[in-house]
Amino acid sequence: FTGIIGPNGCGKSTLLKLLAGIYQPTAGRLSVNSRVSPFLELGVGFNPELTARENVFLNGAVLGLTRRDLQDRLDEIIAFAELEEFADQKLKNFSSGMQVRLAFAVAIQADAGILLMDEVLAVGDARFQERCFDVFNRFKREGRTVVLVTHDLGAAELYCDHAFLLDHGGVVTEGPAGDVCSVYRRMVGERNEADAAAREEHPEEPAAIEENDGRWGSGEVRITDVELIGPDGARHHTFASGKPMVIRMRCEVRRQVDDLICSLNIHRGDGYVLAGSSTFYSGFELRCPPAGSRFSVDWVIDEVRLLGGHYRLSATLAAHPTSHQIDCLEQRFEFRVMSTAHQIGLIEMGTDWRAEGIELRPLSANLAGRYELDPGSDDVADGGETRSA
Incomplete structure (x- = not known):
């Protein structure tokens, strides 16, 4: 085939x-x-x-x-x-x-x-x-x-x-199909990254986020930009699975509010929410600065657990955990994740296996070669020790 x-x-x-x-x-x-x-x-x-x-x-x-x-x-x-x-x-x-x-x-x-x-x-x-x-x-x-x-x-x-x-x-x-598909994903990611870099040579002003469908809220505080930042501290469109990522929400205060909560949600292509975080449910409290102030809030992700794919991002400012949306940008930002993992699905759940009553040892180069597979040099052992629970 x-x-x-x-x-x-x-x-x-x-x-x-x-x-x-x-x-x-x-x-x-x-x-x-x-x-x-x-x-x-x-x-x-x-x-x-x-x-x-x-x-x-x-x-x-x-x-x-x-x-x-x-x-x-x-x-x-x-x-x-x-x-x-x-x-x-x-x-x-x-x-x-x-x-x-x-x-x-x-x-x-x-x-x-x-x-x-x-x-x-x-x-x-x-x-x-x-x-x-x-x-x-x-x-x-x-x-x-x-x-x-x-x-x-x-x-x-x-x-x-x-x-x-x-x-x-x-x-x-x-x-092998898995290896070739991984090369293609990397190639697409590199080209997307190049396109994003070319666009960023002439960046728009943060306030240029358009007012159209997908944005609503009372407007006391406005989101002016959302930046996706890689391990090098630069803005990126494509990220590697397993590496760190920072999502930075930049905002401006039009009228000071008593309570302020920042939330970010990651969606798959059909809009389903895969992951999300908010300052409130993460145990943090924000004190809103006076009108005319600008500020930024970062969601620091130590390790991107998503597998390869195209994802969307929603950003929200609220005055209450479940009501009173101040500013909401629904699925207005996009990014891509590249992954070389031989796994299916959308989320990296780990690769640790244990066994009882049967010998479980590191995959040998000989066995991988027999099936024309290349799980990666880090995963292939020449000998290896038996691992059991």
């Missing part, structure tokens, strides 16, 4: 078309040692004026299947695509998800040793994606090859044995 990853325009889809024989290479050499079943672009091999049933025969013929084979498998194909109630509807009335299910159901019927998939999971729902990977796993058991182009690094790490990272038409690196 091979994954092809990389930024838009790097050549992923072009590579699949070369493997499928649609394009001919202008230089170099390309060798394909088995029959190929391509699933490259939505709509290829289909006629929108024909029904789903008729398009099965049309697309199947393009893949080299006989009419008798398709007739024998027709009910199975329609059922896999979950289109029993729409088999006689014209394709032009189908959603993109319905078209993908039908195209995939036909593509896997081909007696091919290599299945080429270009973003097949991008428009499918979770249930369809799960069924796709059931098929991919069956192909692996049968000794067939799946080549998957995807932007979903989680799926690439979870299902692909090997991966290639492309950029500007060339191979940046190849190897």
Whole structure:
């Protein structure tokens, strides 16, 4: 199971078309040692004026299947695509998800040793994606090859044995999928960091935070800026998992208030709050300075426990722990975390293991090499001592 990853325009889809024989290479050499079943672009091999049933025969013929084979498998194909109630509807009335299910159901019927998939999971729902990977796993058991182009690094790490990272038409690196995805995350983080540095060469005034949706409050004290500061004391957009980070809230006082509480929340992409802290619940009390004053408050994070991903930040000033919002900026700031940890999820929960009744020893280079894994030099031992509870 091979994954092809990389930024838009790097050549992923072009590579699949070369493997499928649609394009001919202008230089170099390309060798394909088995029959190929391509699933490259939505709509290829289909006629929108024909029904789903008729398009099965049309697309199947393009893949080299006989009419008798398709007739024998027709009910199975329609059922896999979950289109029993729409088999006689014209394709032009189908959603993109319905078209993908039908195209995939036909593509896997081909007696091919290599299945080429270009973003097949991008428009499918979770249930369809799960069924796709059931098929991919069956192909692996049968000794067939799946080549998957995807932007979903989680799926690439979870299902692909090997991966290639492309950029500007060339191979940046190849190897175990987890290692290649880590390289890609670092590459994206470095580019984001460079973009952020370029923007910071001409910084806006702190008070330039716009008044629009996502901000509310009574306004006695206003947040003028939120800075994300790395271990070097400089402002950054990208941070390394396991390293320190400071979130600095800069504010100005328009009218002095009796009580003041600062809060910061970290959200994942869908808005769910992953972590947060406030001066009040952390056991601190703020004394608001007079009107016209400016001040800053830091949330000092000794170790970023988030795994690689894109996160948003909300900042709030309040006069009461649960009510009277003075100024709230909801998910108005963004940052990225890079991680090389071979773990899934969003939070680093530690890697300490103990065992009882079974020998547990440090991972050897020999065992890691047997599975073509590279958990990191710090985690691999040449010998190691047994560890038990």
